[in-house]
Amino acid sequence: GAVVSQHPSWVICKSGTSVKIECRSLDFQATTMFWYRQFPKQSLMLMATSNEGSKATYEQGVEKDKFLINHASLTLSTLTVTSAHPEDSSFYICSARGSTGLLYEQYFGPGTRLTVT
């Protein structure tokens, strides 16, 4: 149980284009999803928290107009990197918290490696 998937697992795009990453909870309803970014050999940095049906809460320093987050259903959240640039190249990981179970538990997706050329 508590499986989270991400799609795509990797993507290469050209500078200036937009890329959408999907995060799905496969066997549970996720009331809250979290988006993290991880640069090579660095830690996971929380970008934003999204609750189903409401606007995402972004961490300080994260541009909400550049990283668009939509959490339209209890099983799907999307992160769109708009007008991507090479410095946006990173490993993007989502996690989800279920509507039941323990408040503090998060289940991580497998990550999406974005390379912007």
Add this chain to the structure above:
Amino acid sequence: GENVEQHPSTLSVQEGDSAVIKCTYSDSASNYFPWYKQELGKRPQLIIDIRSNVGEKKDQRIAVTLNKTAKHFSLHITETQPEDSAVYFCAASKLTTSGTYKYIFGTGTRLKVLA
């Protein structure tokens, strides 16, 4: 702001020896502390966690200790094996006003177990 320091950044041990990784957090309201193991290009995997009402927790070769007064918590791996080689992250979290637990991750420790 909230901060979690983690040491050491790299750790090499001989197979069979013990490994200890230490974290210090800044927010005294933090009350949940998970540890994750991450292999290259993979998702973080929860290996053990501890809540603030407990001082120590053990699961086979892995244990975690928590000192709330000093705001320290540590991961202990005994009888290390080559497959323990990975990057380990600690995290500190607390319930936010929005009703969610926000994780603040440490900087990571790259553990190498030498055969």
